[in-house]
Amino acid sequence: MSAPHAVAHGGAQAPARALLVSSFVRPHRGGVEEFVASARTLLEEQGWQMRTLACRLPGVDAAADAVVSTRFVGPSSWPLPTGDWRTVWREVGAADVVIANGTSHVLPVLAVLAARARRRKAILVLHGSGEYPGSWPMRLARAVFQRTLARLALRLSQPASVSRAGVRTARELYGVDASYLPFPVRELPPVLDAPALRPDETMQVTWVGRLFPEKDPLLAVEALDVLRREREAVLHVCGDGRLRPELERLAARRPWLVLHGTLGWNEVQELQGRAHACLATSVADNVQVAVLEALSRGIPTVSTQVGDAPAYYNRPAIRHLCVEPGNPEAVAHALLDLAGSYDRYRQEFAANAAVLRAHHAQAGTALAGLAVNLRHAPH
Secondary structure (H helix, E strand, C coil), X not given: CCCCEEECHHHCEEECXXXXXXXXXXXXXXXXXXXXXXXXHHHHHCCCEEEEEEECCCCCCCCCCEEECEEEEXXXXXXXXXXXHHHHHHHHHXXXXXXXXXXXXXXXXXXXXXXXXXXXXXXXXXXXXXXXXXXXXXXXXXXXXXXXXXXXXHHCCEEEECCHHHHHHHHXXXXXXXXXXXCCCCCCCCCCCCCCCCCCCCEEEEEECCCCCCCCHHHHHHHHHHHCCCCCEEEEEECCCCCHHHHHHHHCCCCCEEEEECCCHHHHHHHHHHCCEEECCCCCCCCCHHHHHHXXXXXXXXXXXXXXXXXXXXXXXXXXXXXXXXXXXXXXXHHHHHHHCXXXXXHHHHHHHHHHHHHHCCHXXXXXXXXXXHHHCCC
């Protein structure tokens, strides 16, 4: 791979510059935010000079070099930029390559259109599955946006996806071919003291994610209701969102349902590492970062067949533990099966983890290669 250098006046070498654009960045939680943080680190290690452009969050000091004024619309808090257009124009113009993240948000799409106007190269990374549960006005607004400005931006840029599901979405929804980039998994702590699970022991199950309908935490509670007919189990839920009041109502009648609220990343890893199993019940997703991280650590995990989750179960012996979405009985039966042969499954998940880590370790090289090739491509 050629080094990402630009020739300045007088023949001096200057680092190539990339602008990462995302509506949300850390400390906001989510898979896109994880990708942006990891991508910045990986590209800086490859010699790129990096900047980040994001939406301004109320009361939050976003980890971005530049922010734009934003209004959050509807119950899903869809971010709509409302000003600071000169900031977008300036940041895009100072970059050699723009790496915009997300086709359902206005800021990344706007950055790609600005890149076109300023004759800058752009990569538009798809992060969603193309499905957005919620009220029909918001679904309609997003659908119109996707089929107009987002489609145009994808045709004016190099489309890429951090999931194979996103590659399919790009083809089916937008009619473009996207490059696949393995999601960059950050360095994970090993599980040093894996818990055993005796036949009479209470099973500890951990669910991590945003408390929104697309993650469907309510299904996890239904599944544990079914599981507990056969054996004792506790469900630990980590996260926050608009379904929290409903979960609090359910927890008031279920002492085995423990709501931890929002925890830091290290605390989440510790909670998952102590669990007998991790659980994900999404109905619309693509990468499922919590699933990928748990599986990469060898933690037994039951997930729904949403996004790329089925591809994470490489070992034939564990593939049936990735079940159809929306089915609490299927989730409960998978957890019960896991508990019934726990030691054997733990070994299978450990072997599966090695395969996942090797694959996703290629993320930095793949992203840098795509940026370098695009930068040197003719306009």
